[in-house]
Amino acid sequence: MKAKDKVRLPVIKGILSDILYAEKNPAGGASFSRGSDADVAAIFQRAIRRRNDSIESFVGGGREDLAETERAKLAILQDYLPTQLTVEQIEERANQVIQQLGVTGSKAMGAVMRDIGINPTEAPKAKIAEVVKRLLTSSA
Numbered sequence: 001m002k003a004k005d006k007v008r009l010p011v012i013k014g015i016l017s018d019i020l021y022a023e024k025n026p027a028g029g030a031s032f033s034r035g036s037d038a039d040v041a042a043i044f045q046r047a048i049r050r051r052n053d054s055i056e057s058f059v060g061g062g063r064e065d066l067a068e069t070e071r072a073k074l075a076i077l078q079d080y081l082p083t084q085l086t087v088e089q090i091e092e093r094a095n096q097v098i099q100q101l102g103v104t105g106s107k108a109m110g111a112v113m114r115d116i117g118i119n120p121t122e123a124p125k126a127k128i129a130e131v132v133k134r135l136l137t138s139s140a
Contacts, residue, residue, distance in 0.1 A: 007069075007072050007073065007076065008076050010073075011073050011076045011077060012076075014047065015043065015044065015047060015077070015080075018043050018046070018047060019032075019034060019040065019043055022039070022043060037119075037121050038119060038120045038121055041081060041082075041120055041121035042120055044077055044080060044081050045081070045120075045124045047077055048074060048077050048078065048081075049124075051070050051073055051074040051077065052074065054066075054067075054070045055067050055070045055071060055074070058070060081121070082121055082122065084122065084123055085118065085122045085123040087127075087131060090118065090123055090127065090128055090131045091131055091135065093116055093117070093118060094112065094116060094128075094131055094132050094135050095135065097112050097115050097116050097117075098112055098135060098136065100115070101115065103136070104136065105136060105137075106133060106136050106137055108136060109129070109132055109133060109136055112132050112136065113128070113129060113132060116128065116132065
């Protein structure tokens with residue numbers, strides 16, 4: 001922060017603001033802990049999702065200059081997250097759980113998601129759910 005980096009500083013301040021907001025205003029009664037990697041990672045993933053949405057909007061609107069700024073901010077956010085699992089790694093874990101449980105069809109999605117054991121810091125839940133749903137529907 002002392003370096004006064006014009007791109008990094010607002011990103012870091014924004015994340016700190018999001019963390020403080022989550023501590024003071026728990027959504028849906030869920031408690032937030034600054035010491036919990038999963039809670040903080042969820043905030044980072046939400047910020048990354050917002051940046052990706054902004055990039056799409058700017059590119060769609062012909063504002064490549066603003067999209068480039070958002071890409072730089074996105075890269076800063078991704079530096080703070082641990083290495084994310086690839087789709088192939090998620091598929092491998094999901095297939096193991098599906099075989100262990102011996103289930104097929106989308107009705108088994110809850111059981112698979114509960115037993116898959118992927119930490120939210122490793123991959124966004126939406127990405128995991130998408131892979132599991134695809135695997136369950138293709139095996140049915």
